[in-house]
Amino acid sequence: MADTDVIIVGAGMAGLTCGCLLAQKGLKVMMIEKNQKVGGCCTSFEKEGFSFDLSVQSLGECQKGGRIWHLLEKLNLLDEIHFIPLEPAREYHFPDRKVTQSSRLNTHIENLSSLFPKEGKGIVEIYAILKKIYEEFSAVPSSFNWFEPSSFSSGYPFLSRYGEKTYGDLLQGFVLDPFLKMLLSIRSSYALLPPEEISIAGMAGIEMSYFNYGVSCIEGRVEQLPSKMGEAFKKMGGQILTGLEVEQIVIKGKKAIGVKLKDGQEMTGNVVISNIDAHSTFSDLIGERHIPSGFRSKLKGMRPSLSYYILYLGVAGGLEELSVSNNEVFFENNLQKEYESLSKNQISEEAPFYLLAPSKVNSSHAPRGKSTLCLSYKTTYHFSTDWNQRVKDKLSQCLIRKASAFIPNLEDRIVVKSETTPKTIEQWTHNRWGAAYGWAQIPRQSGIYRLTRTTPFANLYLTGHWTSPGGGIAGVVASGELTAEAVWSRFEKGEQ
Ligand SMILES: Cc1cc2nc3c(=O)[nH]c(=O)nc-3n(C[C@H](O)[C@H](O)[C@H](O)COP(=O)(O)OP(=O)(O)OC[C@H]3O[C@@H](n4cnc5c(N)ncnc54)[C@H](O)[C@@H]3O)c2cc1C
Secondary structure, rough: OOOOOEEEEEEEEEEEHHHHHHHHHHOOOOEEEEEOOOOOOOEEEEEEOOOOOOOOEEOOOOOOOOOHHHHHHHHOOOOOOOOEEEOOEEEEHHHHHHHEEEEOOHHHHEEEEEEEHHHHHHHHHHHHHHHHHHHHHOOOOOOOOOOHHHHHHHHHHHHHHHOOEEEHHHHHHOOOOOOHHHHHHHHHHHHHHEEEEEEEEHHHHHHHHHHOOEEEOOOOOOHHHHHHHHHHHHOOOOOOEEEEEEEEEEOOOOOEEEEEEOOOEEEEEEEEOOOOOHHHHHHHHHHHOOHHHHHHHHHOOEEEEEEEEEEEEEEOOOOOOOOOOOOEOOOOOOOOOHHHHHOOOOOOOOEEEEEEEEOOOHHHHHHOOEEEEEEEEOOHHHOOOOOOOOHHHHHHHHHHHHHOOOOOOHHHHHHEEEEHHHHHHHHHHHHHHOOOEEOOHHEEEEEEHOOOOOOOOOOOOOOOOOOOOOOHHHHHHHHHHHHHHHHHHHHHHHOO
């Protein structure tokens, strides 16, 4: 008899979602997390009285009716986590103008249509298609067989029609003005891809997960979300082992029978769920000799998303200079160029940067009379071989100089400084190359073509941003729910 019904490797937001839902059904679930705390990417840290959220700065699907809101309702946590709506969601600063983006779809469409009156019809049509694709994808049951062509094209006509196209392809057919195309594509940068590469399904996920239920941040530190979910999981009888790393997923025949930890402990389970990097799951924890050759070559050809260099600053004074907390600064009206440099492992002098001021909405992040700032660049892991201090200093000086155009005397106001690189993200989460969103959302790795939650091993499942639908907190919560549904149906049918 196995030690437990379900073992979950990794306690990121997807593992926690899946674990809570299965424990709520009465299954015996054990979660194993290598860090001392749960949450993975969704974590926070403190330095000299300032609080910083490592990565997650804004979330979709949190307001009443959204996916995350519903999850918290089910777990009885709505009174414990408070969301702050961000409206407007952000400001984009271009060389010759500033554009404010609403988090409400109708307002956003009206704003764009008044800027480009001749293109109103195309704008409406683009969002109608994104909405349809998002709805179809969200409605697919976990048991659906994508590769049964007739039921796919009749049940999911938009996914079937647009599944292999990029967002750039979609724009071509509906709008003409190059600056409008740029504004309509600007959030593809949240998948770290240009419009010419991101899939329509990936873009639909990014846009609709924000527009359907607004954009929010969490009051206080973002890590409260995973931490409260971990407490709820334990109250439902779940067990979390922290500070313990899984070294091996033990395979016998075509089944996963349990895990072996780095400290030598072994545990058996009827089902194993991996919430960690998919490459690491199969190549390191299982071992290539167990993997069917077709699946092995599929994995080898897959491309992770890019990463970030982030500079966290505690600064003296308020930040009245900025009118909103989330800002993005562009030095030219061209989204593609930045990615040309990134493809050569470079960050150009004209690279756009994020200028976030979390304490403007979350005053508890900074001591009284002070503020927090997060400045960041998109980057590749291989931008530097070792991410030494000299490399980090060069990037931080560059960001501070550019941000000084918005915040006068910034250099003199800095009281606390910390930074994160792709290497730090990789060390913390074990996501290869510090990938921020699992596999890049390009058409062949997106929508129906993304890795599914089932694997070549009957009782081994995946959850998290390396599987469907993809990255971002709303995405991995969806993934956790879908994996829980698939695993629960297995137990219901008595399949062990
Ligand atoms: C810099 C950055 C900025 C981001 N900004 C946003 C944002 O603003 N909004 C948003 O919605 N999303 C954002 N994201 C994306 C989002 O944070 C992730 O997509 C999501 O948190 C991933 O969750 P996950 O559960 O799939 O995996 P992870 O968070 O990667 O969790 C995996 C867990 O597994 C553990 N683990 C790994 N290997 C082992 C092992 N062998 N044994 C035991 N445990 C192991 C890790 O320690 C980790 O806790 C950002 C990500 C990054 C990196």
